[in-house]
Amino acid sequence: MQGFSEEFRTAFGLIVTGDPGLWDIVLLSLKVSLLAVLIAACIGMPIGAALAVSRFPGRRFVIILLNALMGLPPVVVGLLVYLMLSRSGPLGVLQLLYTPAAMIIAQVLLVIPIIAALTRQTVESLDAEYTEQLRSLGVSRLASIPVLLWDGRLALLTALLAGFGRAIAEVGAVIVVGGNINHVTRVMTTTIALETSKGNLALALALGAILVGIAFLVTALVSMIGISREREVLYHA
Amino acid sequence: MRDWDGAEMLTQPRMAVENLRIGRNGSTLLDVPYLALGGPGPTLILGPNGAGKSLLLRCMHGLIPPDGGTVWQDGALLGEDQRARQAMVFQTPVLLRRSVAANLDFVFRRQGIRWRSRKARIAALLDEGGLSGKQRQAARSLSGGEAQRLAILRALACNPEILFLDEPTSALDPAATQAVEALILRASARGTRIVMVTHDVGQARRLGHDIVLMQAGKVAEHAQAADFFAAPRTAAGRAYLSGALVI
Numbered sequence: 410m411q412g413f414s415e416e417f418r419t420a421f422g423l424i425v426t427g428d429p430g431l432w433d434i435v436l437l438s439l440k441v442s443l444l445a446v447l448i449a450a451c452i453g454m455p456i457g458a459a460l461a462v463s464r465f466p467g468r469r470f471v472i473i474l475l476n477a478l479m480g481l482p483p484v485v486v487g488l489l490v491y492l493m494l495s496r497s498g499p500l501g502v503l504q505l506l507y508t509p510a511a512m513i514i515a516q517v518l519l520v521i522p523i524i525a526a527l528t529r530q531t532v533e534s535l536d537a538e539y540t541e542q543l544r545s546l547g548v549s550r551l552a553s554i555p556v557l558l559w560d561g562r563l564a565l566l567t568a569l570l571a572g573f574g575r576a577i578a579e580v581g582a583v584i585v586v587g588g589n590i591n592h593v594t595r596v597m598t599t600t601i602a603l604e605t606s607k608g609n610l611a612l613a614l615a616l617g618a619i620l621v622g623i624a625f626l627v628t629a630l631v632s633m634i635g636i637s638r639e640r641e642v643l644y645h646a
Numbered sequence: 647m648r649d650w651d652g653a654e655m656l657t658q659p660r661m662a663v664e665n666l667r668i669g670r671n672g673s674t675l676l677d678v679p680y681l682a683l684g685g686p687g688p689t690l691i692l693g694p695n696g697a698g699k700s701l702l703l704r705c706m707h708g709l710i711p712p713d714g715g716t717v718w719q720d721g722a723l724l725g726e727d728q729r730a731r732q733a734m735v736f737q738t739p740v741l742l743r744r745s746v747a748a749n750l751d752f753v754f755r756r757q758g759i760r761w762r763s764r765k766a767r768i769a770a771l772l773d774e775g776g777l778s779g780k781q782r783q784a785a786r787s788l789s790g791g792e793a794q795r796l797a798i799l800r801a802l803a804c805n806p807e808i809l810f811l812d813e814p815t816s817a818l819d820p821a822a823t824q825a826v827e828a829l830i831l832r833a834s835a836r837g838t839r840i841v842m843v844t845h846d847v848g849q850a851r852r853l854g855h856d857i858v859l860m861q862a863g864k865v866a867e868h869a870q871a872a873d874f875f876a877a878p879r880t881a882a883g884r885a886y887l888s889g890a891l892v893i
Contacts, residue, residue: 541709542740546753546804547730556752560743 419611424618431612435619438596441509441583442576445516446524450569453521457528458554462536472529478522483515484581490515491585507588512596515582520572527568531561563638567631574627578620658721659684660808660839661706666715668701668863676701676712676863683856688830688840690850690871692886693860699843700737702860703810706841707734719808733806737813739797746772746788746796747781753803767803775799775829791822798829802838809833811842815849827853847887851875859883 423431460471492498494506494514505511535557543553558565580598587594589603597616604613659682668676676698683689691699704710706717708729717724719731742749747768754764772778775795780788785796794814801809811830815823830853834840844850850857854871859882866882867874878884 539740539742541704542736544709545707545734545736546756547726548756556742562743 413610416610416614420614420618423611423615428615431615433592434595434597434600434616437509437594438577438598441512441596442516442573445513445576446520446569446573448513449517449520449524449572452517453524453572454528454558454565455554456521457525458532458558460525460529461532462550462554462557472526475522475526475529479526481519481522482581483519483579484585486518487515487582487585490518490582494586506586507590507594509587509594511586512583512594515586516576516579519579519582520576523572523575524568527571528558528561528565531564531568532557535561563634567634570627570631570634574624574631577623577627657684659718660687660720661841662718663702663706664716664718666702666705666717667713668698668705668710669713674863676705678702678715678863678865681858681865681868683839683841683858685856686834686839687855688834688842688853689856689858690854691841691843691858691860692845692847692850693866696862697860698863699860700812701863703734703812703841703843707732707810709734731807732810733801733804733808734810735794735797735801735812735814737816739793741785741788741793741796743786744784745781746777746783746785749785749796749800750803753800771799771803774802774832776825789822791818791825794818794822794826795829798826798833802833806838808839808841811840813843813845816845823849859886 422428457475460468460475490511491506493500494503494511495501496506505514532554536553539553539557539560543556548556578598580602583594583596584599584602587596587599589595589599595603597620601613601616601620604610604616661683663678663681665680666676666678667674678698681702691702693699701710705712706724708717708724719728722728742752744752750768750771751764754767759767768781769778772781775798777792777796777799780792785793788796798811798814809830814830815826818826827849830840830842834853840853842853851871854874857867857869857871857874858865859867859874859878859880861882867878867880869879869883873879874883875887878887
């Protein structure tokens with residue numbers, strides 16, 4: 410166990426000295442996951458909201474399916490995106506495999522179900538309260554979607570953070586479609602996996618600490634929003 | 647079937663319903679052969695729980711499609727044009743999770759009014775409802791009375807010809823009730839036709855020009871308020887006013 414203390418010291422040094430190799434990896438991670446969440450939000454929120462206000466046969470099945478997709482194994486999503494983007498795949502001509510774009514696509518697919526399912530829940534419960542009032546004001550079902558999204562903004566922020574938490578911590582999908590290429594597609598999680606197996610524990614530990622810090626921050630934000638929402642409910646009671 | 651035959655009935659009624667029926671699971675919830683709301687109002691709808699008061703209101707506002715029958719407004723079938731000239735205030739105010747001013751602005755923006763003009767109208771309405779100075783406050787943090795006043799102001803922002811109110815003061819204390827009633831009476835004086843459901847006989851006496859008493863989904867009696875409170879024509883009316891439990 411004596412050797413590990415040296416590793417911890419080196420890891421600490423890497424973080425505080427702002428080692429450029431380390432921060433490149435952190436920045437790429439943030440860039441990929443933030444973009445993925447942004448794109449997933451643009452797709453997932455309208456889907457979730459539309460599902461919340463619409464009524465059609467098989468709607469329950471779609472909701473169950475959407476909830477089930479939240480538990481999609483990242484490595485399987487990576488495999489599917491790999492098949493699509495590989496040279497002989499349908500999107501092979503785009504030559505996106507082993508680029509950050511491929512990683513973003515994979516994470517978008519992972520995050521959409523989370524954002525869509527949480528948006529559906531939020532909007533549906535809000536709609537139960539608003540539906541008569543909005544109808545009374547002459548707001549159509551379609552036009553009520555942006556109203557409900559805006560008024561559910563706090564809960565939806567939680568959904569975004571949950572999606573980001575999943576994207577930033579996920580390793581299976583990005584390693585399959587990104588290939589973990591140094592300086593190109595190497596992100597925090599894939600680097601930790603690689604460096605640990607190589608025995609370079611200092612870099613793995615430094616990245617691990619940063620990743621834990623980010624995950625902690627996201628969780629703290631989610632619960633802070635949750636607390637302020639509870640307070641709002643109490644106010645109204 | 648004829649409704650009560652005051653001189654007001656000779657002119658076109660503001661609202662009228664004909665053969666209105668709603669049933670659920672074999673039981674009749676609403677059955678009104680004919681009801682005409684003429685005159686200047688306010689019309690106060692009285693009756694026990696489950697008498698169909700709220701249901702009647704929602705049918706006239708087009709929120710619930712009846713199983714049968716028709717709703718008329720100014721001689722025309724109730725449609726989107728007619729609905730646009732109505733507004734409704736609910737028993738529990740449903741306020742948007744925004745500021746007090748933004749709740750009113752929501753309505754004005756939908757009317758396509760420009761910001762300068764909206765700002766002035768919001769200020770005027772808040773002043774009217776005694777909510778000046780609270781415009782930036784979160785609407786959901788208002789007290790019960792303030793919240794209901796804001797809901798009424800928002801309904802008035804629609805500039806309705808007819809305003810439906812479903813027991814707007816049932817959860818309020820006397821002071822808050824008085825403020826809400828004053829707001830309603832001022833709107834009525836400016837020409838908005840008020841149709842309001844209440845449980846409170848005292849409130850019906852204070853506000854009502856004509857009274858609709860409902861019982862078990864039917865209109866038991868419709869009369870001028872003065873006549874109704876002096877001498878109800880029906881047994882149901884007499885029982886209701888004598889304080890007996892009408893079910």
